[in-house]
Amino acid sequence: MTAITGRIRSVTAPVRAAFARVPRGVYSALGLAAAAIFPLLNVWGVVETAWLRVGVLSLLFVMLSLGLNIVMGETGLLNLGYIAFFAFGAYTTALLSSPKFELRWPFLAVVALSTVIAMIAGFVIGLPTLRLRGDYLAIVTLAFGEIVRLTIINLQDFTNGPNGITGIYPPRLASEGAIASLGDAAWAKWLTVDKPIEYYYLVLVCVVVVAILLSNLKNSRVGRAWNALREDELAAVSTGITAARAKMLSVVLSAGIAGFAGALYAYYSNVISPESFLFMQSVIVVCMVVLGGMGSIPGVILGAIVLQALPQMIREAAGAARSEFEVYRMLIFGVIIVVMVIFRPEGLLPDKLWRSESHEVDPRELEKTRQSLFDLEEGEKDLEV
Amino acid sequence: MLHERTRKVLALALAVVLVFGLFTISGCKTDDGGEGGDATGEAETIKIGVQTALTGPLPDYGAAAKNGVELALEDFGTFEMDGKTYQVEIVVLDDKAEPAESGIVAQSMVDEGVVGVIGSLTTGATLSAIPIYAEYRIPQISGSVTGPKANADSVDTFYRTCWSDAIQGEALAAWAIELGAKKVVLMDDNGAYAVGLADVAEAALEEGGVETLRQNCQSGDKDLSAQVANVKEFAPDALIFTGYHPEAGLMRKQMIEAGLGDVIFMGGDGIKSAEFVAEAGGTANAAGCYATFGGFPEDQQPGYEAFAEKYKAKFGEDVGPYAQNNYDAFGALIAAIKAAGSTETEDIIAALQDLEYEGVTGTFSFASETEGAVQRGDIVVAGLTPANVPRYVIEGEDWVAVE
Numbered sequence: 050m051t052a053i054t055g056r057i058r059s060v061t062a063p064v065r066a067a068f069a070r071v072p073r074g075v076y077s078a079l080g081l082a083a084a085a086i087f088p089l090l091n092v093w094g095v096v097e098t099a100w101l102r103v104g105v106l107s108l109l110f111v112m113l114s115l116g117l118n119i120v121m122g123e124t125g126l127l128n129l130g131y132i133a134f135f136a137f138g139a140y141t142t143a144l145l146s147s148p149k150f151e152l153r154w155p156f157l158a159v160v161a162l163s164t165v166i167a168m169i170a171g172f173v174i175g176l177p178t179l180r181l182r183g184d185y186l187a188i189v190t191l192a193f194g195e196i197v198r199l200t201i202i203n204l205q206d207f208t209n210g211p212n213g214i215t216g217i218y219p220p221r222l223a224s225e226g227a228i229a230s231l232g233d234a235a236w237a238k239w240l241t242v243d244k245p246i247e248y249y250y251l252v253l254v255c256v257v258v259v260a261i262l263l264s265n266l267k268n269s270r271v272g273r274a275w276n277a278l279r280e281d282e283l284a285a286v287s288t289g290i291t292a293a294r295a296k297m298l299s300v301v302l303s304a305g306i307a308g309f310a311g312a313l314y315a316y317y318s319n320v321i322s323p324e325s326f327l328f329m330q331s332v333i334v335v336c337m338v339v340l341g342g343m344g345s346i347p348g349v350i351l352g353a354i355v356l357q358a359l360p361q362m363i364r365e366a367a368g369a370a371r372s373e374f375e376v377y378r379m380l381i382f383g384v385i386i387v388v389m390v391i392f393r394p395e396g397l398l399p400d401k402l403w404r405s406e407s408h409e410v411d412p413r414e415l416e417k418t419r420q421s422l423f424d425l426e427e428g429e430k431d432l433e434v
Numbered sequence: 435m436l437h438e439r440t441r442k443v444l445a446l447a448l449a450v451v452l453v454f455g456l457f458t459i460s461g462c463k464t465d466d467g468g469e470g471g472d473a474t475g476e477a478e479t480i481k482i483g484v485q486t487a488l489t490g491p492l493p494d495y496g497a498a499a500k501n502g503v504e505l506a507l508e509d510f511g512t513f514e515m516d517g518k519t520y521q522v523e524i525v526v527l528d529d530k531a532e533p534a535e536s537g538i539v540a541q542s543m544v545d546e547g548v549v550g551v552i553g554s555l556t557t558g559a560t561l562s563a564i565p566i567y568a569e570y571r572i573p574q575i576s577g578s579v580t581g582p583k584a585n586a587d588s589v590d591t592f593y594r595t596c597w598s599d600a601i602q603g604e605a606l607a608a609w610a611i612e613l614g615a616k617k618v619v620l621m622d623d624n625g626a627y628a629v630g631l632a633d634v635a636e637a638a639l640e641e642g643g644v645e646t647l648r649q650n651c652q653s654g655d656k657d658l659s660a661q662v663a664n665v666k667e668f669a670p671d672a673l674i675f676t677g678y679h680p681e682a683g684l685m686r687k688q689m690i691e692a693g694l695g696d697v698i699f700m701g702g703d704g705i706k707s708a709e710f711v712a713e714a715g716g717t718a719n720a721a722g723c724y725a726t727f728g729g730f731p732e733d734q735q736p737g738y739e740a741f742a743e744k745y746k747a748k749f750g751e752d753v754g755p756y757a758q759n760n761y762d763a764f765g766a767l768i769a770a771i772k773a774a775g776s777t778e779t780e781d782i783i784a785a786l787q788d789l790e791y792e793g794v795t796g797t798f799s800f801a802s803e804t805e806g807a808v809q810r811g812d813i814v815v816a817g818l819t820p821a822n823v824p825r826y827v828i829e830g831e832d833w834v835a836v837e
Contacts, residue, residue: 098545320537320562
């Protein structure tokens, strides 16, 4: 095995070295450009509107997995009830902007409040659970997710139970009067977001903002504290990190991002009901983070897009049988995850630190690996042959 | 312990086999939307959406609805209008009988540019699709949405070819009273359909001086012991389960296990499925369960016999629930297009309001306004009374009509 991969590596080494010289920012810019151009393909008639909808959902899941990545990837806490925070955001938005209570709050106020309410929920669940470690935390968060869902089903006066809240108003980016005063100006239409392409750009902007915020945070003191806690809590605490505070910050922040995504989801889907917040959804988001690469922001983005868009692509490829495809979706997920765990446990685009941890190294190779890691850090050339 | 390399190769091979196997499986099933005749080159294609639930808790109802539409596609799918030939293409989308999914499906139907939609299957799912179809002005005819409050906003884009549960609920109550019930438990699954039907039946029972108890569960529940315990304490003569068959079968089974086999078990159209027998734990458990349905008894439906023959010939099975109503829904939509002389949705909606259509289930039109229990878009047909609601009882494996 090592002989084969070694040979492959020696062949691809110059190529990889060339790619390594390209600054990371270039890839980010290329990815962003691709994401920005994608809806234009629909305008030009190359792709169907259905794909635009897949795009919007993928972006929403990108945001969700970026949020989960904070607790799972950076801080190393397994959260299996993550979708509950998504639900908090979605239901807050639905109640404040639908015929249910005859309310239509301004977009920014709704999104801000949805985020804050999800954060409060994160704080409340964090207080008791952050004392737990590992498996126990996973179990408690799993139960939390189910409790939230069952509460939504039974709190009929507020949530309409299993029937969900329908007819959520589309977001208006300016006040009604301001839009009316613009009259027939072509871009005035864009201020009321009600077409797939408009939702796409709205969500894209939000995702970019969140991604930039998080990548800065990752490299800050806070981010390093999270990583230290993940690696060795005892050591981290002894260097002066307040474990409780750092963990709470990560849980609350990730809950807030889920609430934000939930608000956008409620606006976009027009209808929300408890079936959108099943345990399975939490698992899918966990899969996205694991597949993409825990702790790696580009990886998590890729993982979310792959897991959200791939089933749709296969569904389209299967043509008329698309409704039957749904049955096998989970099977494919399973296969992908199994293969990933065997061949690339660190994820598609792994974080440097994670990669170095997830492969068990032959003692004879250790020195070589150490050398190559050192070279990578130095940005010289890949010596591994 | 296998060598690591062998393990990896095996894993990869397994993955490839699974994925390809999958394509072969789905490949076998791509016989959807069989076209009626040879479409000539000059025919203009129009799209009609079929929003149903092929996966989720009610695949049997969903398949029957799709089959009904496919039969109708063969019979009415190609037609002449103003010297032009039109060929209908159906777009089948699955809403899993879930409200949220239904909203997405409705938006996809808008994207597909359909001129009309047959569906959806269930009341709960339809509630989230109705405002979207109303906004984009797409006429929608359902063959199975019986919920009395489905069209609470009285929009002019929603029509149905099945009977409202306002009538079925009264029929259920009347039947329970005829059977001598003095104490009745009503049980719903918190969904729009079940709650609506239970509300109507409960009101009618109380009017008839019957003592009632309301219980509920969730769609997908596997343990109903709490409800069974409440029922046992109340000691009713009959239980009316207004939800769907998966939970109804389970309830029947768990009631028998708790020694409540003597309680008369009744339900609405949601339990009148062949699946109910298996879900109740076999013929012994299911024997003697009663169900009503939202339409005329089959022998009073003028076109039923011919329809059942065609259905059996094409699909090799007996007519599934609401297949003929969906057949009629498609037929009525095509008739409206012809009456309008146009494929513009606004013209079709206008035509539907004055349409009188002779279908399998009888000659009907649609109510033009909401009045009392009748909502806008409800089917209007002679003889639409609780007394005409068909009654079924399980004998062996099958639901058999009760005289």
